[in-house]
Structure formats: C-alpha cells, structure tokens
Amino acid sequence: MKGRTILLDHLQGRETAVLMVDGALDDILIETDQPAPGTIYRARAERPVKGQGGMFLATPDGRAFLRQVKGLSAGSTLLVQVTGYAEPGKAMPVTQRLLFKSRYAIVTPDAPGLNISRVIRDEEERDRLLEVAHDVFDAEPFGLILRSACAGADVEEIAEDITAMSGLARQIMDDAEGEVERLLDGDGPHLLAWRDWSEPADIVTDAGCLEDHGALEAIDAARSHRVALSGGASFFVEPTRALVAVDVNTGPDTSMAAGLKANLATAKALPRALRVRGLGGQITLDLAPMPKKDRRAFEAALRAAFRSDPTETALVGWTPLGHYELQRKRARLPLAEVIR
Structure with missing residues (x-):
C-alpha cells in the first residue's frame, strides 16, 4: 500500500494513533498513565539538589525535577511544563520555558x-x-x-x-499564583497526530481500523528486538537499564563490503526503529566491521537519516572501542512498557 495513512483507534483500551507509510509502521503514539509532555503545572519549589544543579518541585501528580534554578528559593510557586517521561523511580522532567x-x-x-x-x-x-x-x-x-x-x-x-x-x-x-495545580493537560495521541503529522495522508477513524489495515501485526513486530535489513543483514535494538544497545549483523553476506552495506542500511532504518519502540537516552551502536576510511560515509548516512526525525537526537561520535554513540531525548515511554 503506497502513501501515508493515519489510523486513529484504541489499543488495549488506550487511545492510539498510528502512521503507516507505504504499508510500513512509521510512527505510533499511545496514551500512557503518566502526565503527557506539554502538561503545565503551577508547582511549588521544595529543595535544591546542589550536586545536580536543580530542584525538586511538588505537583499534584508527584515530584518534578527542574534544572537551572538560579534565584529560585524553596516554597516559591512557579509555572512549569513537562518535557518528557520520567525514568522508573525518578521525578518528572520539567522546564520553566513554556511552549x-x-x-x-x-x-x-x-x-x-x-x-x-x-x-x-x-x-x-x-x-x-x-x-x-x-x-x-x-x-x-x-x-x-x-x-x-x-x-x-x-x-x-x-x-x-x-x-x-x-x-x-x-x-x-x-x-x-496559588496552590499547586495542573493547569493544562498535554495533548493525547489523536490530537498529537493532527498537530504533528501534518503531511498529506489518508485519515481513518473507524473502530478496529488498526486491525483492518495491518497495524496490529506491525506493532507486534516492533516489539521484537530484531530489525531485518536487505540481503539478510539485520540489527538488534535491546534496551538495558543504562543504555540502548544496537548490534549490527551482516548475515550471510561474506563480501569485503558486507560490513559497510549493513552499517549504511542500519543508519537509514535506525530512526524509525527507535521511534516506533519509544526508545531514548544513551544509545550505543556495535557496528559490523568496516575500514576506518568508511566511517565518514556512515556518519553522513546517519546524519541524513536523523535530519527528518522529530525527536531531538545528538550524534555524539566514536568511542575508543570503535562503537558509535547517540544521545536521544526520552520523548516517549518504551513501547514494551505501554502495551503488554
């Protein structure tokens, strides 16, 4: 199926928006139990965390953490906005720069x-x-x-x-001014789809459209760690507590250029793989073997691939062991945590 299709439905009782491009899953937004990014609070400053250069805040939905708090004292009230999802056991990340x-x-x-x-x-x-x-x-x-x-x-x-x-x-x-309060809810998946997926697309809102258009199978495939590439190559995307590890395999190809081909294909497919799985934070790529002279070609392919990705991603560079590192904003909860 060619073209762009936006599917607005519910999955496991959660509001869900899916973007299919040429029949493949390109993006997915699912309602979560946490406050959505964009939520605005009137919060109260509690205590500074000098070692981290920030301050914990009180909100109606639990603790929040604000960086760059020069001039802010405990007990002050202020407006803050949720910028992403909290890691397990950590406070919500917020900012004073409202959008x-x-x-x-x-x-x-x-x-x-x-x-x-x-x-x-x-x-x-x-x-x-x-x-x-x-x-x-x-x-x-x-x-x-x-x-x-x-x-x-x-x-x-x-x-x-x-x-x-x-x-x-x-x-x-x-x-x-006033007591701590939630002043504005962040946009849900259907509104986010209207807001951010603005390129021309067919929009389907019928109940059950995820199943009718093959999105459920695509979502189930995205829950797998393995991403297949052309020529039998593949890469695995595996989140750990500390980072997301990406391991590239050349498959049956034993030619001299097998490593470079697999790495270039990985660069092209990686933004979508991370996006649909909702993965962010520190990302380490264990690439297939390739000569150092080919690193520039890989870097160029990676930059081109992430240029159109909506999630802020920093291409950090090479490690002494030959791995490549990225730092990606935690804009979503991992897909594996949202649906079971």
Missing part, C-alpha cells in the same frame, strides 16, 4: 519575536504568513513560531490557530 503548540503555531511567552519555519523557503509564502501573523498577533507580548504545516494552508485556519494559542498562553501565564 503552546498547535498544528500551525507555537507561542513562546519567554522568547519574543516572530519566526517562520526554515522548511518554508518560498519568499512569497513567507511574506503571506508574515502578513497573517502581523494581523492577528502584533498586540501580543509573546513570541510566535509559524510551523512548516502553514505552507499552503488556509489563511483563516492559521489565524484561528494563532488566536487560540495566544489566548491559551495569556490565560495560563496570568494564573501563576
């Missing part, structure tokens, strides 16, 4: 100014979007980012989105 995201606009209360996504390069389109933004946002004290989905979008829809997000930002920012 109000929608399909077309991101309002940034702490960063004034008007910006347009660099993906939009056409000058006429950028001028059109600037005109819309100035018409509806000039009186606001906040910053505004127009997202790539604005390209070619209806003017009224963009204006409505900007107005809604700026109004929400004003409401939250004016509500900083």
